[in-house]
Amino acid sequence: MLRPRKPYKVLVVDDSAVVRQAMQKILDADPDLQVIAVAADPYVAAEKIRKQVPDVITLDVEMPRMDGITFLRRLMAQRPVPVVMCSSLVSPNSETLSLALEAGAVDIVCKPELGVKDFFEDACTVIRDAVKAAAQARLSVRPRALIEKKLTADAVLAAPGPRAMARTTEKVVAIGASTGGTEALRLVLERLPQNCPPIVIVQHMPEAFTSAFAQRLDSLCAVTVKEAKSGDRMLRGQVLIAPGNKHCVLTRSGASYGVDVIEGPLVSRHRPSVDVLFRSVARVAGKNAVGVIMTGMGDDGARGLLEMRESGARTVGQDEESSVVYGMPKEAFKRGGVEEQMALDRIPEAVMRLSAG
Known part of the structure; x- marks a missing residue:
């Protein structure tokens, strides 16, 4: 008889007693998580870690005595533990985002906004999922509950019809990623040439940080990277x-493609959802598309990638060895959505090759 798996041990580090209490309540409500300690600053956190090493740490950015980024750097140099950075919606900036990712943070989430019911419930889902994903992260691959209702893409878009889209001269590329995806995407985009095909990406990330994330990538890559807005053309x-x-969907006008940014419920526990993007690509681009699913926990994108493949698109999945969390690519592969499975460093070449065919 199989014994139930022990919950992941979590250390919550935040200088606000209200936030520490809220985070403990949110995380302990999930049977797969257990808050073993809380700390008001990194010095107290270090003492807690010496007594019991957690499976994952949630870490505030701005704290007294030592800021979260400095503590994160020291932690990764001495005793690597998966870390989810928690930040307020009101103070995000590209420098903080870059520093957190470069220092080794597995993910970044927004602190729960107390008193706003719908936002709070969605935030709880995102926080729990991020912490569970981080606890399973393979840090060595980095180069430097409550059961929530789980909706599918049907909640936002109707399933694509059986009719294949007419082939066009231009192909579009859709990429989905989650835990570990921020750095994985950087590695892919840095290797793409300036004339790469049009690309649209869903990376699970709080709304306060996607613009900064796009700015960071734009500063590092030959390609132009920007946060999507409704009406943007695919170039x-x-x-x-x-x-x-917000959900992001592909649109088509004649032979030209664009995107719309739309409201909607959490789909596959996420907003934006990879499934929503991939379904829209299957519906409007069909065989004129390439789909790529990368590192992340859960199964967001698995159904959508299969729909893309069934519509004639070429599809790629990141392999287990190079994934921080081999969840989304694994589910897509199991369901038959992945045509080619490969290591992260081979994906840029595959994007160019498949989009040229």
């Missing part, structure tokens, strides 16, 4: 990042 050499807390 060669340009990458659009779906904004946090």
Whole structure:
């Protein structure tokens, strides 16, 4: 008889007693998570870690005595533990985002906004999922509950019809990623040439950070990277990042493609959802598209990638060895949505090759 798996041990580090209490309540409500300690600053956190090493740490950015980024750097150099950075909606900036990711943060989430019921419930789902995903993260691959209602893409878009889209001269690329995806996407986009095919990306990330994330990538890559806005056209050499807390869908006018940013419920526990993007691509681009699913926990994108493949698109999945969390690519592969499975460093070449055919 199989014994139930022990819950992941979590250490919550935040200088606000109200936030510490809220985070403990949110995380302990999930049977897969257990808050073993809380700390008001990194010095107290270090003492807690010496007594019991957690499976994952939630870490505030701004704290007294030592800021979260400095503590994160020291932690990764001495005793690597998966870390989810928690930040307020009111003070995000591209420098903080870049520093947190470069220092080794597995994910970044927004602190729960108390008193706003719908937002709070969605935030709880995102926080729990991010912490569980981080606890399973393979840090070595980095180069430097409550059961929530789980909706499918049907909640936002009707399933694509059986009719294949007419082939066009231009192909579009849709990429989906979650835990570990911020750095994985950087590695992919940095290797793409300036004339790469039009790309639209869903990376699970809070709304306060997607713009900064796009700015960071734009500063590092030959391609142009920007946060998507409704009406944006899909252009060669340009990458659009779906904004946090909104779904992003592909549109078509004649032989030209664009995107719309739309409201909607959490789909596959996420907003933006990879499934929503991939379904829209299957519906309007069909065989004129390439789909790529990368590192992340859960199954968001697995159904959508299969729909893309069934509509004639070429599809790629990141392999287990190079994934921080082999969840989304694994589910897509199991369901038959992945045509080619490969290591992260081979994906840029595959994007160019498949989009040229």
